[in-house]
Amino acid sequence: MRFDTVIIGGGLSGLVCGIKLQKVGKKCCIVSAGQSALHFSSGAFDILDRLPDGTSVRHPLEGMRHLPSTHPYSRIGQDRMKEYVSATTGFFADCGVPLCGNPLVNSYRLSPTGDFCPAWLSLSDFFLIDEPAVDPGARILIVNIFGYLDFNPAFIAAGLEKSGATCRIIAVKLDEMERLRSNPSEMRATNIAKVLDKDYVRSELVSAVSKELKGESAIIFPAVFGLESDSVISEIRNSFDTKVHFATTMPPSVPGIRTQRKLRKHFESIGGTYLLGDTVDRAELSDDNTVLSVGTVNFGDLKLTADDYVLATGSFFSKGLCASPEKITEPVFGLDVDYVADRKNWYDTDLFATQNYISFGVSVTDDFQAVKDGRPIRNLHAIGSVLGGYNALQEGSGAGTAIMTAFRVADIIIEKEEKR
Ligand SMILES: Cc1cc2nc3c(=O)[nH]c(=O)nc-3n(C[C@H](O)[C@H](O)[C@H](O)COP(=O)(O)OP(=O)(O)OC[C@H]3O[C@@H](n4cnc5c(N)ncnc54)[C@H](O)[C@@H]3O)c2cc1C
Incomplete structure (x- = not known):
């Protein structure tokens, strides 16, 4: 093909x-082999909230000036980063994924543990605020679904009360949800969202919560609404006279899964082919380091051929990188991987310390051409978290790097075509 x-x-x-x-x-x-990091994400996109030395960053484009030359953002360059940062919200809106937040200034989001974490842009299910505190006079009703354990209202309340807000917690018992509760492992965010997609269940919930309201200025629900469509979110918001917010739950992430589905749907609606549940397991390269074809598990002998190939297989989590006790490898092309040789330096036993393995990734040129045996592959580029040179967790730069490098490599491929 x-x-x-x-x-x-x-x-x-x-x-x-x-x-x-x-x-x-x-x-x-x-x-695409399977689930992506979006299925487990917070619903907020981070671009850069800390420099490698720990300095916090308020203005990402300003902070990027202080990154090392091998960081993906430095490879893209300041002018292009500015262009891509400004284009992000419009790009996602075109895909049916509305984002909130100011792309030029980091805001704060409410985490599942009740802390306010820096965030760049966020899915519009969630609220972003300019400072890590809420109005001290706020009275907030936090609503959980009875029996749902991946959302902890007590943590949220403790976090909000640090700013002086007053919180009250309720758990609503819904008849239909009780069937799920017969098996505790069924009380996952996605299963709950499927039940809440039914109009009559939402009506029952709205009616129960309305009866409980005692003049609160806001209601917070867990983000378990609208697996298929965000119209459910707006419907819940419009059902109350008071402000309604949603807070991130532990994974799986309903808003993240919805985003993944919407992006895929948009890609297919403009003519793209998305092969879900298949794995690229081999590649054929010519002597002059050009990819000739790739093969997949499902297609067997049938090869996929193209002018250009893009490696977007993610990091260890998605099996884009594999670690054995001796080495770290990239499984599809056998690319060079940048990592420290001594295994003792791969990780720190202090869970909260900087974990070096997160910044390991495939070797690339400044144009994100992948490198094998020290030589760039002419028509293979790498993007997203399979790249090294940045620490998404320490810097808060995961989604930003995925989006910015994807924009850049798409432009490189388009420019190549124009020159042909
Ligand atoms: C659990 C988790 C939660 C995160 N949450 C956030 C967050 O809330 N905010 C944020 O800014 N960043 C977050 N990140 C950082 C995250 O890495 C980026 O945000 C971004 O989503 C990564 O996208 P990606 O496309 O590079 O990789 P991934 O999302 O990992 O996608 C890679 C895809 O490639 C597929 N794949 C792998 N190998 C093959 C193969 N051989 N053939 C075919 N398909 C293959 C995988 O199945 C997967 O679907 C999170 C990361 C993880 C691991």
Whole structure:
């Protein structure tokens, strides 16, 4: 099967790159083995909230000036970063994914533990605030679904009360949800969202919560609404006279899964081919380091060929990188991987210390061309969390790197075509 571009991995980076290419008429195929980091995400996109030395960053574009030259943002360059940062909200809105937040200034989001964490942009289910505190006079009703354990209202209340707010917690028992409760492992966010997608269950919930309201200025629900569509979110918001917010739950992430689905749907609606549940397990390269084809588990002998290939397979979590006791490898192409040789330096037994393994990734040139045996591969670029040179967890830069590198590589491929 022949395409202009084959993208390996259909998480945030692969989808953003595919959509950008498909929009300009490139025939793209995304092969994706399974769930992506979006399925487990907070629903907020981070771009840069801390420098490697720990200095906090309020203005991401300003902070980027202080990053090392091998950081993906430094490879993209300040001018392009400015352009891409400004384009992000519009790009996602076109895909049916409304984002809130000021792209030029980090805001704060409420975490599942009740702390306010820095965030760049957020899915519009959630609220972002300019300072890490709420109005001290606020009276907030925190509503849980009875029996749901991946959302802890007491943590949220403790966090909000630090700013002086007064919180009250209730757990609503819903008949339909009680059936799920017969098996505790069924009380997961996605299963709850499926039940709450039913109109009559939401009506029961709204009616129960309305009866409980005692003049509170806001209601907070766990983010377990609208697996398929965010119209459910607006419907819940419109059901009350008071402000309604949603707070992140422990994974799985309902808003993250909805985002993944919407991006995929948009990619397919503009003509892209998305092969879900298949794994690229081999590649054929010529002597001059050009990818000739890739093969997948499901297609067997049938090969996928393209002018360009993009590696968007994620990090260890998604098996884009694999670790054995001796070494770290990239499994599809056998690319060079940048990591420290001594295994003792891969991780720190202090869970909260900087974990070096998070900044390991495939070797690339400044144009994100992947490198194998010390030589760049002419038509293979790498994007997203398979890249090294940055520590997404320590810097708060995961989604930002996925989106920015996807934009950049799409542009490189488009520019290449224009020069041909
Ligand atoms: C659990 C978790 C939660 C996170 N939450 C946040 C957050 O809330 N905010 C934030 O800013 N950042 C977060 N991050 C950082 C995250 O890495 C980025 O935000 C971003 O989503 C990564 O996207 P990606 O496309 O590079 O990789 P991934 O999302 O990991 O996607 C890679 C995809 O490639 C597929 N794949 C792998 N190998 C193959 C193969 N051989 N063939 C075909 N397909 C393959 C995988 O199945 C997967 O679907 C989180 C990371 C993790 C691991």
